[in-house]
Amino acid sequence: MQDAITSVINSSDVQGKYLDSSAMEKLKGYFATGELRVRAATTISSNAATIVKEAVAKSLLYTDTTRPGGNMYTTRRYAACIRDMDYFLRYATYAMLAGDPSILDERVLNGLKETYNSLGVPISRTTDSIQSMKEVTASLVGADAGKEMGVYFDYICSGLS
Numbered sequence: 001m002q003d004a005i006t007s008v009i010n011s012s013d014v015q016g017k018y019l020d021s022s023a024m025e026k027l028k029g030y031f032a033t034g035e036l037r038v039r040a041a042t043t044i045s046s047n048a049a050t051i052v053k054e055a056v057a058k059s060l061l062y063t064d065t066t067r068p069g070g071n072m073y074t075t076r077r078y079a080a081c082i083r084d085m086d087y088f089l090r091y092a093t094y095a096m097l098a099g100d101p102s103i104l105d106e107r108v109l110n111g112l113k114e115t116y117n118s119l120g121v122p123i124s125r126t127t128d129s130i131q132s133m134k135e136v137t138a139s140l141v142g143a144d145a146g147k148e149m150g151v152y153f154d155y156i157c158s159g160l161s
């Protein structure tokens with residue numbers, strides 16, 4: 001896992017250089033948004049269940065996915081789906097705090113598309129539900145932090161597509 005600081009330092013290190021002005025600008029941007037990130041993570045962690053619940057209501061409930069024959073049908077599968085959404089929210093929050101998406105590649109996306117395909121989990125429904133979490137989260141944490149979280153929700157969606 002990397003974060004905004006280690007990724008800037010690593011890329012200077014491979015070139016054997018001190019941080020140049022563009023690297024410094026990246027760091028400044030990260031530090032300037034530090035409080036925003038921490039505040040958003042606090043709000044998200046105390047509202048995680050509500051965020052998932054509202055996103056399910058917006059994108060999955062009463063669709064063919066929850067009806068007999070749908071991938072969320074039976075409580076076992078419904079629970080697996082809610083759990084996956086909670087994973088996406090939690091890991092997107094970690095990535096937003098770190099200012100770097102690498103944790104998503106390593107711990108969420110690695111092999112996920114293949115797993116979903118083999119279990120018949122519909123990818124487009126999954127990305128719809130992630131987009132709904134993005135909207136619900138933005139309405140809770142405000143536009144600036146919502147935009148920052150959006151980067152990582154979108155990253156998960158592109159990794160699945």
Ligand code: CYC
Pocket residue numbers: 065070071072077078080081082084085087107108112115119121122125126129
């Ligand atoms: C299943 N989701 C799974 C499985 C994995 C993950 C590995 C197979 C094993 C299991 O059932 O637990 C995902 N596991 C993860 C992730 C991590 C991990 C991301 C990283 C922390 O350790 N079905 C739908 C919805 C969608 C859904 C659209 C929810 C958004 O129709 C999810 N995932 C879903 C379902 C299953 C599943 C229903 C169970 C499928 C089955 O067993 O038939």
